[in-house]
Each structure stands twice: as structure tokens, then as C-alpha cells.
Amino acid sequence: MKKAITITRAMVCLFLLTCGAAFAQNPARISVKGIVIDSSNTTLPSATIMLLTPKDSALVSYGRTETDGQFEIKGVKRGTYLLKISYMGYLPYQQEFTPSEGAVTDLGKIQLKPIMKELYEVVVRTAKAPLSIKGDTVEYNAASFKVPPGSTVEDLLRKLPGMSVDQDGNIKAQGQDVKRVTVDGKQFFGGDTKMATKNLSAEAIKKVQVFNDKTEQAKATGIDDGKKEKTMNLELKDEFKKGGFGKVTAGIGDKERMEVKGNYNKFDQKNQFSLIGLGNNTNQVGMGFDDFQDFRGSQSFNWNDNADFGFGGGGRYFYFGGDEGDEDLSIPIGGGRGQGLTDSYAAGLNYNYDTKKNKLSSSYYFNGKNQILDALSSRQNFLNNNASFNTTNNDYTRNQSYNHRVSFRLEKMVDSLNTFTFVGNGKLSKGNTRYDGLQQFFTGNSELSNQTTINNRTGFSSSAAALTGIYRHKFKKKGRIFAASGGYNFTNSDGDATQVSLNEFYKITSTNDLLRNINQFNSTLSNRNQLKASLLYVEPFGKKFSSETFYNFSTRNSIVDRNVKNNESNLQIDSLTRYFENTISYNRVGTSLRYNYKGINISAGVAGQQFSLRGNFTQPKKPETIVDQKYFAWLANLQGSLDLKNNRYMWFGYEPNVSEPSIKDLQPVVDNSNPLYIREGNPDLLPQVDHNFNVGGNYYNPGSFMSIYFGMNYNYHVNQIIYNQNIDSKTFKTTTKPMNITGGDNVGTYFGLGFPLKKTKATMNLNGNINASKNLTYINDVLNNTNNLSYYAGLRLDLTPSDKFTFYGNANFGITNTKYSINTAQNQTIYNHRFGAEMNVKFPKDFYFNSRINYNVFINERFGFNQRQPIWNASVYKQIGKSKKTEIRLTANDILNRNLNISQFANQNYYSESRTETLARYFMLSFTYNMRGVKDQMRRSGGGW
Amino acid sequence: MLLLSSGGVFAQKTEGVVHYEYQINWIKMMKKLPFLTQEEKDRMENTWKNDPDPKQKMNLYFNEKETLYTWGQDQQEYEDENWKSRNRELIIHRNFETEKRTDMLEILGKTYLVQDSLKHIEWKVMNQIKEVAGYICMKAVAEDKVKGQKITAWFTGDIPISGGPEQVYGLPGMILELDADDGTVMAIATSVEFKEVDKELTLPKLKGKKVNNQEFDAVISKYINDSIKMQRNPYWAIRY
Incomplete structure (x- = not known):
């Protein structure tokens, strides 16, 4: 050698x-x-x-x-x-x-001296702890010695080599008494060695260090007497260093505007407890996304909570709270600005417990809302033969609602192969609405034809819950997976409504029809139960292939019991009173083969899907109607993605979606609760199938900070469920009936490009899209084909020249062409352009200025509509103190007082526009305290992690 | 007192492969970003702490003269998921005899081919020992000035090769554990096999943008600086 x-x-x-x-x-x-x-x-x-x-x-x-x-x-x-x-x-x-x-x-x-076998085996090999050696003496750091949960440090020390603890708790290391015990280098409760070792939990300790130190006396006097005494230091695990943060903001403005919000969060490695509260009358509905993350912590996003396995079932699903819908059980987030004038308030608490094996979370959240919606809207309806009629609405709506939500989630890893997940969400809601409206109908030459005055009062209370259990099993064979899930959902709701309306018809010759009053009270009880189950099996074939086989079952039972009576006579109105019960069952079996190797991931599959719809409808004094439909469809599926060299990705796919007709559309009953808008059902409806195709790609070059994306979607509707309209040319009474039609489609292309004009200082983003859609409807038995073609182009410029000045500008141009096949005179072009500019300036002494202008342009030449709306917000704020925990801010919202909340819509056979009265100019002075320090808003957070 | 020598200690084994697991702790990585506030860091940690960081299998082939570090499997497969992904170009070759480095790295949206002399790493040897993959290792520390990293390496004199995983080498024995920035990135040896690896040590056909040490360091440090100024995380696009 x-x-x-x-x-x-x-x-x-x-x-x-x-x-x-x-x-x-x-x-x-x-x-x-x-x-x-x-x-x-x-x-x-x-x-x-x-x-x-x-x-x-x-x-x-x-x-x-x-x-x-x-x-x-x-x-x-x-x-x-x-x-x-x-x-x-x-x-x-x-x-x-x-x-x-x-x-x-x-x-x-x-x-050389041999290492003590005991020390080596226990410290180095078993505990995998580094052993420190200084000169001749050994200082050793020991961690991860297995002690039962709940053990104290004393129990841990007994396990350490060369260490002994007597019955009184006195510690000896290498035969010498340990005179001092410190925790993270600091004295623990007056120097009693036993205080720390008897009271601290062994789990909290990262390292035990024993070394010779100068005596206390030598330290105090500064004279080294040469004597050394054994000292033990306990180093705590990082995770046992607890954290807590929170913030509160309160603001007050003119016009009685107010807002308060706050949250507090306390956590260590295993536990997180958080509180949140907010209240305002400035249209801020729901908490922001950051606040949601602070509130829910490790439960903000849950992978694998999707229990409905299907194509791509081996992948990961990303689930989190959505919009605030009636049946939405998750906490509303990012609600943005409410419409009209909205007062919102909310409060919640959340607790998470996370260990490697068990993850438990529970939360409670309450929110309420008072909303005033005063809207003025008009709508132009096109009939065949170039005829049309107009409606105008004056609507005054007052909404009140309260929701209580609870959630519970437990994920238990039984062992490395088996995991159970249980998720339960529940919600209790109550609310009421007052609606007062005046609806007027005009003929094509602007003569008032009829008008309706409505005064409705509704109230509801509902409860809903969704319970899901998922079991996942990994086999010893790598990649083989079995999963089973079951779920139960229910919704109960109880609603009452008083409907009062006065309908006046001016174009009717028969005096009988001249006036029609509605004054009725209805109560509706509805109950829905759903049972679901799914199975998934993934089998790998070698390195490159795998198959995914799934089965889904669902049965949903709905009962609606609706009683309508006349408020004056107190008699039941038989034509509107009904009871119906229906059950929709669903079975799907599918399998797909996947090739996934070296960045190429392609799967192709096929599924058979069966629906059965059974329903019975009962109306007083009429025979029971029964609907019994069964549908079956074969569905193919293709998905592919390519991860190419140098950050280039491509994807493509084909996916059909099948949606069953709603029971409301299937029921062979005429709904005349609105005398001017009669709904008929159609028991012969078939399920709608949408064929979706998509292809796209992106490229990112980190070196030059350039990114590109592009893509195309195509959607073809087979048996699309549309509502045919028959409009009485005299009374403008509309009767709708759902029907299947094939041939509607839409196609869209999009692209984006981002690149720095000057690295770190100026970035440009360009994007655009083109969409074309074809919508079919029958109007008075004539097929109307509405073609929408829209173009959109956007440009964004980010200037970040220094820490003291930033500018963000954007310009977006949108053009929509709408063409009608039977009423070509109504063809129109809508322009919708948006321009924005934001500026941030940092002044000395931690003063900041932010100004933001949004300028929106709506033009519809056909209706001579030309609306230009600048909304300008600005604020001045100052951060206070060295640690910048406090901020005082003065905000001016809508300085030009131009916020009108305008929306326009053109489709099928109508064009509508509406204006809702909303919060306009107001000023607010607000104060923020953030335990972690406030952040300035010089830079838009770009998610740069 | 006993000697802890196994039969193999006296026979020098100087050819084989070290299997490593490479893991990025992205929460720690994110905590290094100077443009995030403490609140943002806490928020991210609380939100994502249950998400495991995937481990990549890596191999270091070695003999007395040279080492070659590359992927340990032909694509990335993640433990709990059905997710697989393509291996980026990654070959780190060290020839200790000719003192040459040859790195083929797909980073920053490009494949770079770094061919130059070996840089000298200034190591400090510390007073701690621990076991990695059955070997007693000593601790050594160094600093990566280009990436601004604190490097901790655990090396064993029992494998008398001055090689190591990723970009570290130059100690009196094989580096079996690499820890950059207190656990932000770890490459930990899981096992060592002694066998003939002549074939694995042969460099494949090399391609990419040719740069020398200085040019490559300049690309990396400029990218890190620019990204931090633009408030983006630079560490994903370079091999941390």
C-alpha cells in the first residue's frame, strides 16, 4: 500500500x-x-x-x-x-x-486513544449526533435518544453514556457532579440544576452538551483559579421557540365610513391557534388571501382532498375555499369589493395540530352582511323581423345574511403505507331580502306597454354539511396505489316569501286582462341528501407506463315541498303549490393508460357513464307526474404534457364533460309565479355534452427574465340545453322552455410575453386573446344565431428604478362584435378599454405616498353609449418607530367621485346595461399596528419565491 | 475499550460509487430572501410546513484520479406522488490528476459547459465527528463566496478520495454529507459501494455554452443580484 x-x-x-x-x-x-x-x-x-x-x-x-x-x-x-x-x-x-x-x-x-465503544455506539451510531472533540476532553452533543413521550430531561439523561442521575435528581457526568445546568446558555431558574432537568420535557431538547467551565466564582471575580466544574447546557429545539404574530387596523372616514380588522396567530412546530375579526361599511367583503393563510395556516391548501377520483386520479389536487355561494361551505376569501353599499362583519377562530403522523384542524367562522343594492337597469330584447322591445327596471334591494361555518379535518397516517383523511364542513345560514321594484316594458317605438310594481319580502334559513372520508393505501410495489372514498352531503332549507305585485297592461283591450294583482305567500321546504363513493386503483407497468382505473357512484335525493296561498283569501293556490321528489344516480367506470417518462406525460382513457333520473311531481287535484330517464355515454379522454429542455413546456388535451339536465328543467310543470315570465319544463331533455380541446405552451428563461405563454381552447356543445323563448308581441309575456341543440361552440386563443426593458429596473408585459363564440336560441320558433367575436390586448409596464420610486402602468383594450342572424340591425360593437397607473414614492422620515388611477372606457355606438370613468385613489402613510410596527394612513377613495358601478351585457337576443349605486368618494384615516412590522407597498408583491 | 475496526479498514477502497439523497428545504431557502418580511416568512412556513420536500437520488462515481457526480435515477420520481419529472443536464466531473473540472449544467434556461482548472476551496477542519452511511466523518467548513453560502462538509478519511457531492471537494477524504446554509440544501450519503466504475466515469458527449470558472461565477452572481433586486427567488433556477 x-x-x-x-x-x-x-x-x-x-x-x-x-x-x-x-x-x-x-x-x-x-x-x-x-x-x-x-x-x-x-x-x-x-x-x-x-x-x-x-x-x-x-x-x-x-x-x-x-x-x-x-x-x-x-x-x-x-x-x-x-x-x-x-x-x-x-x-x-x-x-x-x-x-x-x-x-x-x-x-x-x-x-491515538480509542473512542469508548459505548460512547461511539450510542452517541454517534444510534443518536446520529455529532460528537465534539476539543483537545483531550470530549464534549458531546446528544440528541434524538428515544424516550417515551412525556419524559423529562432527567429521563433522557439516564440514557446518555457516561451520565448518571441519582434518586434525588443529582447528575453526574463522567463521574463528576454537574454543578450547573443552563438552557440555551442561560441560567434556568436560579441555578438549581434539578429545576430544568425535572421540569423540561425531553422532547424539547435538541442537544445536551457537557463541558468543563470556569467556576462561578472565577467568572464573577475574573480571576481564573484554574478550577473547572462540570456544566451541562440544554439546547432547545428550534421548533420549541414559539412564535406569535398579529395585527390590527382601524380606520374612520367621512360619510360614517369605518373599518376594523385584526388577527392574531400563535404557533409552535405542532400547534397553531389563530383568531380573526373584521367589520366595515366600505364594501370589503371577506378576508384577504394573506389573512386567510394566516388564519388557516397549514390547512390553507389541502392536496389530495378530492374524493371524486377520475382521469388523472394519480395526480395531486389543489383544494381551497372558493367564492361565497349559497351552498359553499368553505370560508369566503378574496371577496374583493362588494356591490352597492355593503356592511360586512366576520370573526373566526382556527386551531391546527400538525405532527408527521396526525394532522388535525378545526375552525369556526361567522360572517354577516347587510347590503343595499339600488340599481337602474335597461334591457333591449330583440324579436324576429327586426322587432324589439325594451324593459327598464328600478330595483331597490335590501339583503341581510348571516352564516356560521365549522370545519374539521383529520389526516391520520396509520403507517407508511396507509393514510386516512376525514373532512367535515358545516354551515348554518339565515337571511332575508326586501325587494321593491318597478319594471316597465316599452314597445319598439318607446310606448309604455305594461308595467309591474313588485314588493317582495323573503326570508330563509338553511343548514348544510359535507362529510368526506378518504382511505389511501400504497402497496409495497412502488407506484401501486389503492384509494377508496365515501361522502355524505346534505342541505336543508326553509324559505318564506311574500310576493306582492301589481301588473298593469296598457295594450290589452280586454278589461279582464288590464290589471293583474299578485298577493301571495309561499313557503318552501327543501331537503337534499347525497351519498357518494369512489374507488381508484393505480398499477405501474415497468418504469414508463401505469394504468389508472376508477369507479364513481353518487345518488342524490331532493325533496321540495312548496305551498303557495293567496294572502287575501288565505286559500291555497293549487296551480303554484307542489311537492316533488327526485333522485339522480350516477355511475362511472373508467380506465386510462399513462406513459410518463423523462418529462413526457401522456394519458389516454375511456369511461362509461350512466345517469338515471327519477322524479315525481305532485300538484293538488292533479295526477302525479313521473319522470324516469336513463342516459348512458362513452367518454374518451386524452391529456398530454411535455417538459422539454431549457424550461419549455407544452400541453394538449381532449376532455368531454357531461352534465345532466336539472330537475327543474325536466319537470313537466308550468311555473307562472312571474306572470310575465312563464317557465315550462321539458321531460325529454338529454344531457349536455361539451367537448373541450386545449393546446398550449410556455417558456421561461430565468437568465434573461423573459417568459412566453400561448394556447388555444375549443369547446363544442352537443345537446346544449338552451331556453327557447316565445314572446307575445302584444303583452311581451315571455314563455321559456328548455331544449337540446347541437352546434354551438366557442374558440379562444391567448398569448403573453414578459421581458425586461432594463433588467431590475423596467419590465414589460404584453398579452392578448381572441375569442369567438356561437350561441343558438329559438326565438318565437325562429333559430337565432348570435356570434360574438372579441379581441383583447393588454400591456403592462413596471418601473422599479429605485427604492424611493416605483411606477406600474397598464393599458387594456377590448372589442366585442356581436352579430345576430335574425335581427341584423341590432349588430353591435362594444369597446371596453381600461387604463391604470400606480405610483409609489418614499419620502424621508418613513413617509410614503401612493396614488392609483383607473380609467375605464365603455363605448357602444349602436346605443350611443359612451362612458368614461376615472377612479382615483391616493394615500399618504407614515411608518412609526424603529421597528416600524405602526402605520398611520390617510386614504382618499374615488377622489373624482365617479364610481357608478356600470355593467353591460350582450347575448343571444338581448343587450342590457345596469348601474348600481355604490360607494363613491370618501376619505379615511386609519391606524395599523403589526407585531411583525408593517410593510410598505412600494413594490407589488410578485410571488417571487 | 474496544477497537471499532471492521475487517475492511486496512484495505483501502478507492473505486466505487457513493449514493446520496439531495434535498432542498424550501422554507429555509425562502427565509434567506431579504425582500420578504418576517410576517411573510412566518406565513409561508405555517402554510407549507406539512409539505415534504422531495428527495433526489444522486450518485458520485469515484476512483483515485477522478470523480463524476450525476443523477442516481434516469428521471425524478417522488415518494408519495405519481409525479415524475425529467432530469436536467447535470454532470460534475473532477479530475484530480490533471486538476480539471468539467461541469455540464442545465441552469438558467440554458446548458452551460464549464471547463477550467479546479478551484481551491479553503476548508477549515473542525472538532466534531459523526457517522454518515456507516463511516466516521469529521466536520469541515468553507464558504461559497459566489452564492454566498455557508458550507459544512462531513468527510471520512476511510475513503481516501478528495471528492464530494455537488461542487465540493478537496478534503483528505470523501465528503459524505454536504450541508449548505444550515440545512437549506443537504446531500447526504445513504450508502457506498465499492466496484469498478470505469464506464460510469467516462464523460458522455458534452454540449452546452462553453464558459470558464470566472465567466460561470459571473453569470451566477449577476443572476442572484438581479433576482434579489427584482424581488424574485433566484435559487430555483440555479442548482443551489
Whole structure:
């Protein structure tokens, strides 16, 4: 074994440089030699020899001992070195030396000491803890010794080698009494050694360090008496360093505007407890996304909570709360600005407990809302033969609603192969609405034809819950997975309504029809139960292929019991009173084959899907009607993605969606609750099938910060469920009936490009899309084909020249062309352009200024509509204190007082526009305290992590 | 007191492969970003703490003269998921005899081919020992000035090769554990096999943008600086 000396580049250099010099007896370069032996004088071959600088342990040179235990390190600069020798099974040896006279320094025999077997086995091997060695004494850091949960530090110490704890709790290390115990280097409760060891939990300890320290007396006097005493330091795990943060913002403005919000969050590695509350009358509905994350913590997003396995069932699903819908059980987030004038208030608490094996979470959230919606809207309805009629609405709506939500989730990893997840969400809601409206109908030449005055009062209360259980099993064979899920959902609601309306018809000759009053009271009880179950099996075939087979079952039972009576006579109105019950069952079996290798991921599959709809409708004094329909469909599925070199991705797919007709559309009953808008059902409806195709790609170059994306979607509707309309040309009474139609479609393309104009200072983003859609409807038995073609282009410029000034500008242009096949005179073009500019300036003394203008343009030449709306908001704020925990802000909203909440819509056979009275100009002074420090808003957060 | 020598200690084994698991702790990585507030960091940690960081299997082939570090499997497969992904180009070759480095790295949306002399790493050898993959290792620390990282390496004198995973080498024994920035990135040896690896040590056909040490360091440090200024995380697009 002559080749045992390995030489680094550094050493070779030194060696070559000094070779000649060494022969010339130059003492500036020396050789160091010696012989390494063990305690029984046996020489140790191939021991590692290192020369370090004593000052900072920098490695200067190294080598190895020969078979006879001799080593020689040649050609190192003359100087004091630390010689370090390591050899398996021995304590690393360390010695400082100054070279002797002459070219060779012989250190003679160097004896290594074996590592105590006990220490080695327990500390190094079992605990996988580093062992620290300083000179002759061993300081050891021990962690992860297995002790039962709930053990104290004392129990832990008993397990450590060389450590003993007597019955009174006195500690000995290497035979000596431990005089002092510190925690993270600090005295723990007045220096009683037992206080810490008896009270601290073993789980909280990361390291136990025992070392010799100067005596307290020596430390106090500064005179080193040479005595050393054993000291033990307990280093706490990072996770046991607890955290907490919170913030509160309160603001007050003119026009009685107010807002308050706050949250508090307390956490350690396992537990998180959070509180949130908010209230305002400034249309801020729901909490922001950041606040939601603070509130829900590790439960903000849950992978794999989707229990409805289907195509792509092996992938991950991303589930989190959505919009605030009637049946939405998750907490509303990012609600943005409410419509009209909205007062909102909410409060919640959340607790999460997370360990590797068990994850438990529960939350309660309450929110309420008072909303005033005063809207003025008009709608132009096109009939065939270029005829049309107009309606105008004056609506006054008052909504009140309250929701209580609870959630519970438990994820239990039984072992490395089996996991159970249980998710339960529930909601209780109550609300009422007052609606007062005046609806007027005008003929094409602007004559008032009829008008309706409505005064409705409704109230409801509902309860809903969704319970889901998922079991996942991984087999020993890698990639083989079995999963089963079951779910139960229910919704109960109880609603009452008083409907009062006065309908006046001016174009009717028969006096009987001239006036029609409605004054009725209805109560509706509805109840819905759904049972679901799914199975998934994934089988890998070699490295590249796998199959995914799934089965879904669902049965949903709905009962609606609706009683309508006349408010004056107190008699039941038979034509509107009904009871119906229906059950929709669903079975789907499918399988797909996936190729997934080296970035190419393609799957193709097929599924058979069966629906059955059964329903019975009962109306007083009429025979029971029964609907019994069964549908079956074969569905193919294709998905592909390519992860190409240098950050290029491509994807494509085909996916059909089948949606069953709603029971409301299937019921063969005429609904005349609105005398001017009669709904008929159609028991012959077929399910709608949408064929979706998509293809796209993106590219990102991190080096140049350039990104590109593009794509195309196509959607073809087969048996699309549309509502045919028959409009009485005299009364404008509309009768609708659902029907299937094939041939509607839409196609969209999109692209985006982002690149820096000047790196770190200016970034440009361009994007655009083109969409075309074809919508079919029958109007008075004539097929109307509405074609929408829209173009959109956007441009964004981000200027971030310095920490003191930032500017964000955007311009978006939108054009929509609508063409009608039967009423070509109504063809129109809508322009909707949006421009925005935001500026942030930082002034001295932590003063900041933010100004933001949005300028919206709506143009519809056909109706002579040309609306330009600038909304300008600005604020000045100051951060206070060194740690910047406080902020005072003065905000001016809608400085130009132009917020009108306008919306326009053109489709099928109507064009509508509406204006809702909303919050316009107001000023607000607000105060924020954030325990973690407030952040300025100079930069838009770009999600740059 | 007993000697803890196994039969193999005296026989030098100088050819084989070290299997590593490479793991990025992205919460720690994100905590390094200077443009995030403490609140944002806490929020992210609380939100994502249950999400495991995937482990990548890596191999280091070695003999007395050279080492070659590359992927340990032909694509990335993640433990709990059916997710698989393509391996980026990654070959880190060190020739200790000719003192040459050859790195083929797909980073920053490009494949770079770094061919130059070996840079000297200034190691400090510390006083701790621990076991990694059955070997007693000593601790050494260094600093990566280009990436601004604190490097901790655990090396064993029992494998007398100055190689290591990723970009570290130059200690009196094989580096079996690499820890950059207190656990932000770890490459930990799981096992060592001694066998003939001549075939695996042969460099494949090399392609990519040719750069030298200085040019490559300049690309990395400029990218890190620019990204931090643009408030983006630079560490995903380079091999941290």
C-alpha cells in the first residue's frame, strides 16, 4: 500500500515550488514527520494526517501514514501548525507544534486513544449526533435518544453514556457532579440544576452538551483559579421557540365610513391557534388571501382532498375555499369589493395540530352582511323581423345574511403505507331580502306597454354539511396505489316569501286582462341528501407506463315541498303549490393508460357513464307526474404534457364533460309565479355534452427574465340545453322552455410575453386573446344565431428604478362584435378599454405616498353609449418607530367621485346595461399596528419565491 | 475499550460509487430572501410546513484520479406522488490528476459547459465527528463566496478520495454529507459501494455554452443580484 498519500493541488504546488529549495537547506520550507501508534504500540497505517493553521483551523496540507505508521508532509511553510490525525475507531488527535531547527521536524511517536465503544455506539451510531472533540476532553452533543413521550430531561439523561442521575435528581457526568445546568446558555431558574432537568420535557431538547467551565466564582471575580466544574447546557429545539404574530387596523372616514380588522396567530412546530375579526361599511367583503393563510395556516391548501377520483386520479389536487355561494361551505376569501353599499362583519377562530403522523384542524367562522343594492337597469330584447322591445327596471334591494361555518379535518397516517383523511364542513345560514321594484316594458317605438310594481319580502334559513372520508393505501410495489372514498352531503332549507305585485297592461283591450294583482305567500321546504363513493386503483407497468382505473357512484335525493296561498283569501293556490321528489344516480367506470417518462406525460382513457333520473311531481287535484330517464355515454379522454429542455413546456388535451339536465328543467310543470315570465319544463331533455380541446405552451428563461405563454381552447356543445323563448308581441309575456341543440361552440386563443426593458429596473408585459363564440336560441320558433367575436390586448409596464420610486402602468383594450342572424340591425360593437397607473414614492422620515388611477372606457355606438370613468385613489402613510410596527394612513377613495358601478351585457337576443349605486368618494384615516412590522407597498408583491 | 475496526479498514477502497439523497428545504431557502418580511416568512412556513420536500437520488462515481457526480435515477420520481419529472443536464466531473473540472449544467434556461482548472476551496477542519452511511466523518467548513453560502462538509478519511457531492471537494477524504446554509440544501450519503466504475466515469458527449470558472461565477452572481433586486427567488433556477 505505497500509494496511500494523496496530495492536493495546493500541496503539489508547494511541493514543486520548494523542491529545489529543500535541497538547498532553505529553512523557509519544512517537512513534518512522525509515526502514529495506538495504545498498544501498534503502528496505524493509512491514518489521515492534516496540518491546520492554529488561528482558524484552515487546512494547509494533508497526507496519510504509510503501512509502517510513518508519515511525512513535505514542503510546508515554516510556522506553527495544528497537527490533526484521524483514524477509524480512535478519537481524533490534535497537537499544536512549532517546527524545530532544520528542514525536518520529527514529532516522534504519536499515540491515538480509542473512542469508548459505548460512547461511539450510542452517541454517534444510534443518536446520529455529532460528537465534539476539543483537545483531550470530549464534549458531546446528544440528541434524538428515544424516550417515551412525556419524559423529562432527567429521563433522557439516564440514557446518555457516561451520565448518571441519582434518586434525588443529582447528575453526574463522567463521574463528576454537574454543578450547573443552563438552557440555551442561560441560567434556568436560579441555578438549581434539578429545576430544568425535572421540569423540561425531553422532547424539547435538541442537544445536551457537557463541558468543563470556569467556576462561578472565577467568572464573577475574573480571576481564573484554574478550577473547572462540570456544566451541562440544554439546547432547545428550534421548533420549541414559539412564535406569535398579529395585527390590527382601524380606520374612520367621512360619510360614517369605518373599518376594523385584526388577527392574531400563535404557533409552535405542532400547534397553531389563530383568531380573526373584521367589520366595515366600505364594501370589503371577506378576508384577504394573506389573512386567510394566516388564519388557516397549514390547512390553507389541502392536496389530495378530492374524493371524486377520475382521469388523472394519480395526480395531486389543489383544494381551497372558493367564492361565497349559497351552498359553499368553505370560508369566503378574496371577496374583493362588494356591490352597492355593503356592511360586512366576520370573526373566526382556527386551531391546527400538525405532527408527521396526525394532522388535525378545526375552525369556526361567522360572517354577516347587510347590503343595499339600488340599481337602474335597461334591457333591449330583440324579436324576429327586426322587432324589439325594451324593459327598464328600478330595483331597490335590501339583503341581510348571516352564516356560521365549522370545519374539521383529520389526516391520520396509520403507517407508511396507509393514510386516512376525514373532512367535515358545516354551515348554518339565515337571511332575508326586501325587494321593491318597478319594471316597465316599452314597445319598439318607446310606448309604455305594461308595467309591474313588485314588493317582495323573503326570508330563509338553511343548514348544510359535507362529510368526506378518504382511505389511501400504497402497496409495497412502488407506484401501486389503492384509494377508496365515501361522502355524505346534505342541505336543508326553509324559505318564506311574500310576493306582492301589481301588473298593469296598457295594450290589452280586454278589461279582464288590464290589471293583474299578485298577493301571495309561499313557503318552501327543501331537503337534499347525497351519498357518494369512489374507488381508484393505480398499477405501474415497468418504469414508463401505469394504468389508472376508477369507479364513481353518487345518488342524490331532493325533496321540495312548496305551498303557495293567496294572502287575501288565505286559500291555497293549487296551480303554484307542489311537492316533488327526485333522485339522480350516477355511475362511472373508467380506465386510462399513462406513459410518463423523462418529462413526457401522456394519458389516454375511456369511461362509461350512466345517469338515471327519477322524479315525481305532485300538484293538488292533479295526477302525479313521473319522470324516469336513463342516459348512458362513452367518454374518451386524452391529456398530454411535455417538459422539454431549457424550461419549455407544452400541453394538449381532449376532455368531454357531461352534465345532466336539472330537475327543474325536466319537470313537466308550468311555473307562472312571474306572470310575465312563464317557465315550462321539458321531460325529454338529454344531457349536455361539451367537448373541450386545449393546446398550449410556455417558456421561461430565468437568465434573461423573459417568459412566453400561448394556447388555444375549443369547446363544442352537443345537446346544449338552451331556453327557447316565445314572446307575445302584444303583452311581451315571455314563455321559456328548455331544449337540446347541437352546434354551438366557442374558440379562444391567448398569448403573453414578459421581458425586461432594463433588467431590475423596467419590465414589460404584453398579452392578448381572441375569442369567438356561437350561441343558438329559438326565438318565437325562429333559430337565432348570435356570434360574438372579441379581441383583447393588454400591456403592462413596471418601473422599479429605485427604492424611493416605483411606477406600474397598464393599458387594456377590448372589442366585442356581436352579430345576430335574425335581427341584423341590432349588430353591435362594444369597446371596453381600461387604463391604470400606480405610483409609489418614499419620502424621508418613513413617509410614503401612493396614488392609483383607473380609467375605464365603455363605448357602444349602436346605443350611443359612451362612458368614461376615472377612479382615483391616493394615500399618504407614515411608518412609526424603529421597528416600524405602526402605520398611520390617510386614504382618499374615488377622489373624482365617479364610481357608478356600470355593467353591460350582450347575448343571444338581448343587450342590457345596469348601474348600481355604490360607494363613491370618501376619505379615511386609519391606524395599523403589526407585531411583525408593517410593510410598505412600494413594490407589488410578485410571488417571487 | 474496544477497537471499532471492521475487517475492511486496512484495505483501502478507492473505486466505487457513493449514493446520496439531495434535498432542498424550501422554507429555509425562502427565509434567506431579504425582500420578504418576517410576517411573510412566518406565513409561508405555517402554510407549507406539512409539505415534504422531495428527495433526489444522486450518485458520485469515484476512483483515485477522478470523480463524476450525476443523477442516481434516469428521471425524478417522488415518494408519495405519481409525479415524475425529467432530469436536467447535470454532470460534475473532477479530475484530480490533471486538476480539471468539467461541469455540464442545465441552469438558467440554458446548458452551460464549464471547463477550467479546479478551484481551491479553503476548508477549515473542525472538532466534531459523526457517522454518515456507516463511516466516521469529521466536520469541515468553507464558504461559497459566489452564492454566498455557508458550507459544512462531513468527510471520512476511510475513503481516501478528495471528492464530494455537488461542487465540493478537496478534503483528505470523501465528503459524505454536504450541508449548505444550515440545512437549506443537504446531500447526504445513504450508502457506498465499492466496484469498478470505469464506464460510469467516462464523460458522455458534452454540449452546452462553453464558459470558464470566472465567466460561470459571473453569470451566477449577476443572476442572484438581479433576482434579489427584482424581488424574485433566484435559487430555483440555479442548482443551489
